[in-house]
Amino acid sequence: MSRVGRKPIDIPSGVVVKIDGANVAVTGPKGKLNWRRPEGVTLTLSGSTLTVERQSDSKDHRSLHGLTRTLISNMCTGVSAGFVRNMELVGVGYRAQVKGDKIEFAVGYSHPVEMTLPTGVTAEVDKKQTKLVLMGIDKELLGQFAADIRSIRPPDAYKGKGIRYAEEVIKVKPGKTGTK
Incomplete structure (x- = not known):
């Protein structure tokens, strides 16, 4: 039995979960x-607790058990507190x-790079314009957008x-040394 899937989801106050089929x-x-x-996968709502159960022990059902629980838990957290990256x-x-609704980056290219913010994601930049804060309620969308931004100019290892x-911790490699 999945340890993650077995754990019940506590629904925070102010959050309403509706299961329709x-x-x-x-x-x-x-x-x-x-x-x-x-x-x-079946969902059972009782009071302020939601439980996720699988119908059989087949490999597909086992793999979806914990995933379903985690996704619904992230939805509850997102609509109540939100996520920050x-x-x-x-x-x-x-x-x-x-x-x-756009973010413009100057990261060493000959032109600025613009990215449009997806619906449901907001962004803030500090005064020095070097720290970016992304906020949203959908964890998957927020993480994918952050990964897209990182792919503009991934950290250099040297x-x-x-x-x-x-x-993120970047381990900087030593450069080449001159030989004589």
Whole structure:
């Protein structure tokens, strides 16, 4: 039995979970998220607790058990508290600016790189324009957008320059040494 899937989901106050057949709708103070549960997994709502159970011990059902529980738990957390992803721009002249629904990056290319914010994601930049904070209620969307931003200029292994997650540790390699 999946340890993650066995754990019940405690629904925070102010969050409403509606199960309509295979559709799961979670509504809270920050917004609303919808998801379609896979076949082979059943959801039981009792009071402020939601439990996830699988129909059989087949490999497919076992693999979906913990995943379903985690996704619904993340939906509950997202609509009540939200998710935050911090990023840093490291390099001389590297900066970011939020312009309406777009973020403009100057990261060493001959032109600025613009990215449009997806619906449900907001961004803030500090005064130095080197720290970027992404906020949203959908953890998957937020993580994918952060990964897309990082792919503009991934951290360099030799100088450490690039766009990185704030908690990411880059091990800088030593450069070549001259031989005589």
